[in-house]
Amino acid sequence: MEEKNFSEQTKQFMADWQKRLEEMQLQFSLGKMDAGDAFEKQKEHYKTLLQSFKENLDKGITMSEEKLAEMKDKMEALRLQLSLGKADGMDAFEDQKNKIELAMHEFYVAGKTNFDDVYNKSLTMFEHNAEAFKTGLEIVKLQFSLGKMDLNDELKEKQKEISEKMGELSNHFKTLQEAATENIEEMNMQLKDNFEKMKSFAESWFKK
Numbered sequence: 709m710e711e712k713n714f715s716e717q718t719k720q721f722m723a724d725w726q727k728r729l730e731e732m733q734l735q736f737s738l739g740k741m742d743a744g745d746a747f748e749k750q751k752e753h754y755k756t757l758l759q760s761f762k763e764n765l766d767k768g769i770t771m772s773e774e775k776l777a778e779m780k781d782k783m784e785a786l787r788l789q790l791s792l793g794k795a796d797g798m799d800a801f802e803d804q805k806n807k808i809e810l811a812m813h814e815f816y817v818a819g820k821t822n823f824d825d826v827y828n829k830s831l832t833m834f835e836h837n838a839e840a841f842k843t844g845l846e847i848v849k850l851q852f853s854l855g856k857m858d859l860n861d862e863l864k865e866k867q868k869e870i871s872e873k874m875g876e877l878s879n880h881f882k883t884l885q886e887a888a889t890e891n892i893e894e895m896n897m898q899l900k901d902n903f904e905k906m907k908s909f910a911e912s913w914f915k916k
Contacts, residue, residue, distance in 0.1 A: 717833060719885060722899065725840050726881040728753070732847055733874040737867065743851035744794050747801060750844045751790045751808075757837050758787060764830055782818045786811040798852045805845050812838050832896065839903040846910035847874065877906050 735746065762783055765776065789808045795801040816838065819831050850870050880902045 718836070718896070718899075721833065721836055721840075722881055722885050726878055726885065728840075728844075729874060729878045729881065732844065733871055733878060736847070736851065736874065737871040743801070743848055743855050744796060746851055747795055747804075747845070747848045750841060750848060754837070754841045755787060755790050757834075758783065758790070761830070761834055778818055779815070782811070782815040786815050798849075801849065801852050805849070809842060809845075812841075836896075836899055839900065843903045843906045846907050850910060873906070873909050877902060880905070 732746070762780070765779060765783075786808070789804070789811045792804050792807075795804050816831070816835065819834070847870075854866055854870075884898055884902065
């Protein structure tokens with residue numbers, strides 16, 4: 709993967725994520741998708757990305773057969789976690805979320821120690837998508853939490869607050885795209901910072 713192509717992939721990732729975030733915000737504000745369905749949509753999207761990553765592995769990235777087998781085992785373990793049935797409540801969601809994130813971490817750690825510079829660029833894109841996925845899960849968690857509340861003015865106010873925060877994050881990504889730089893490290897740092905903002909908001913919201 710050439711540096712220029714990697715830069716373009718990063719910019720495209722930002723554009724795709726912003727679009728997905730706007731779709732989630734719309735669904736969230738209109739109340740047209742329950743939390744369980746939103747979780748399934750997140751998992752399906754991530755499984756598609758994982759399949760693309762597997763295809764890159766199959767193209768013969770330089771590594772030993774042993775390391776390739778290890779990576780595929782970790783990837784299959786992650787795919788299986790993503791294929792669990794629909795979560796029917798907050799407890800089931802939390803259980804699946806923890807198992808998925810652990811499998812993601814194990815896959816990433818295995819990859820980080822194994823490969824050359826070209827592969828590491830692919831791994832960086834995997835990390836971006838992983839952070840986007842985990843940020844999406846925080847939004848789903850907020851949906852599950854709101855689902856426990858009675859239909860009243862407080863619920864409407866909470867929905868408005870979360871929707872506004874999602875809109876704010878979407879605008880951050882739009883600005884980041886418009887000011888996109890060829891400095892990959894700078895783009896990576898800003899991407900991570902934006903994901904952390906949403907996750908920090910979700911964590912603080914649950915402490916209220």
